[in-house]
Amino acid sequence: MTRIVFNFMGKTALITGASGGIGREVARVFHNAGASLVLMDLHEGPLLELTADLGDAHRVVVAAGDASNPAGIAAALELARTQFGGLDFVIPVAGIYPESPVIDTTDDEWRRVMSVNLDGVFQLLRAAIPVVRQGGAVVNFASVAGHRGSKNHGHYAASKAGVIALTRSLAHEVGPKVRVNAISPGTIETPMVTDLVKARGAEMLAETPLGRHGKPEEVAAVAAFLCSDAASFITGETIHVNGGLFMAG
Numbered sequence: 001m002t003r004i005v006f007n008f009m010g011k012t013a014l015i016t017g018a019s020g021g022i023g024r025e026v027a028r029v030f031h032n033a034g035a036s037l038v039l040m041d042l043h044e045g046p047l048l049e050l051t052a053d054l055g056d057a058h059r060v061v062v063a064a065g066d067a068s069n070p071a072g073i074a075a076a077l078e079l080a081r082t083q084f085g086g087l088d089f090v091i092p093v094a095g096i097y098p099e100s101p102v103i104d105t106t107d108d109e110w111r112r113v114m115s116v117n118l119d120g121v122f123q124l125l126r127a128a129i130p131v132v133r134q135g136g137a138v139v140n141f142a143s144v145a146g147h148r149g150s151k152n153h154g155h156y157a158a159s160k161a162g163v164i165a166l167t168r169s170l171a172h173e174v175g176p177k178v179r180v181n182a183i184s185p186g187t188i189e190t191p192m193v194t195d196l197v198k199a200r201g202a203e204m205l206a207e208t209p210l211g212r213h214g215k216p217e218e219v220a221a222v223a224a225f226l227c228s229d230a231a232s233f234i235t236g237e238t239i240h241v242n243g244g245l246f247m248a249g
């Protein structure tokens, strides 16, 4: 893939879900661009492996734990402040995608998806926005499911529709100091969609004008664009990264 050059020297990014397929590529593109990183995910081991892989470890700190837990969020924000002097970019990538038809979904299953995919984003942004510096940016992770629904993933689709509405609402509230946008990926080759691709991959490819699934780095590049000066007049927007699988009206 073409190497796109962004300059985030002197900037700090907080990324949740950083050990995941997309999160680690977001970490990589921001690190390559010179940013310091606060990386959150459930387990410390994979975060430390990623840190070693990125190199320049003095620009990376890890905060293992549940990204929907307010105490963990506060600890990560404190790390941004003490280690790097503040925060510029907030990128909540963490998400879960369990399968369950609506009529079979228990209250606990519904709440768990909402808790990680929507409550966690709200809690992180509520705590982080006051410490984000002038000119900062948020990039939320929605999904094509949040626009058109998703068979057997109603809780997931509803949580992602919530992320889209939260993105627009927050953009109204925090401009011009901070821009707030979202990305809606289509099918991106990560562990999250291994089963989906096995079950319906061929069918989805037939509906995708670009004729393939996406790569995590193709999503990460859009996150970097949205945080960069090249996107200085974009806020409240949701960018589709899906090879044409879904074209929003």
Ligand SMILES: NC(=O)c1ccc[n+]([C@@H]2O[C@H](COP(=O)([O-])OP(=O)(O)OC[C@H]3O[C@@H](n4cnc5c(N)ncnc54)[C@H](O)[C@@H]3O)[C@@H](O)[C@H]2O)c1
Residues within 6 Å of the ligand: 016, 017, 018, 019, 020, 021, 022, 023, 040, 041, 042, 065, 066, 067, 068, 092, 093, 094, 095, 096, 097, 116, 141, 142, 143, 144, 184, 185, 186, 187, 188, 189, 190, 191, 192, 193
């Ligand atoms: N891959 C796709 O096709 C696709 C499509 C649409 C949207 N998305 C969205 O993109 C984002 C990244 O997805 P991915 O494909 O990289 O998935 P992934 O499963 O590879 O990574 C998700 C990461 O989030 C972490 N995580 C889950 N719950 C967490 C919690 N409570 N606290 C901290 N970390 C937690 C996981 O440990 C994992 O590392 C998600 O929000 C997902 O909904 C992905």
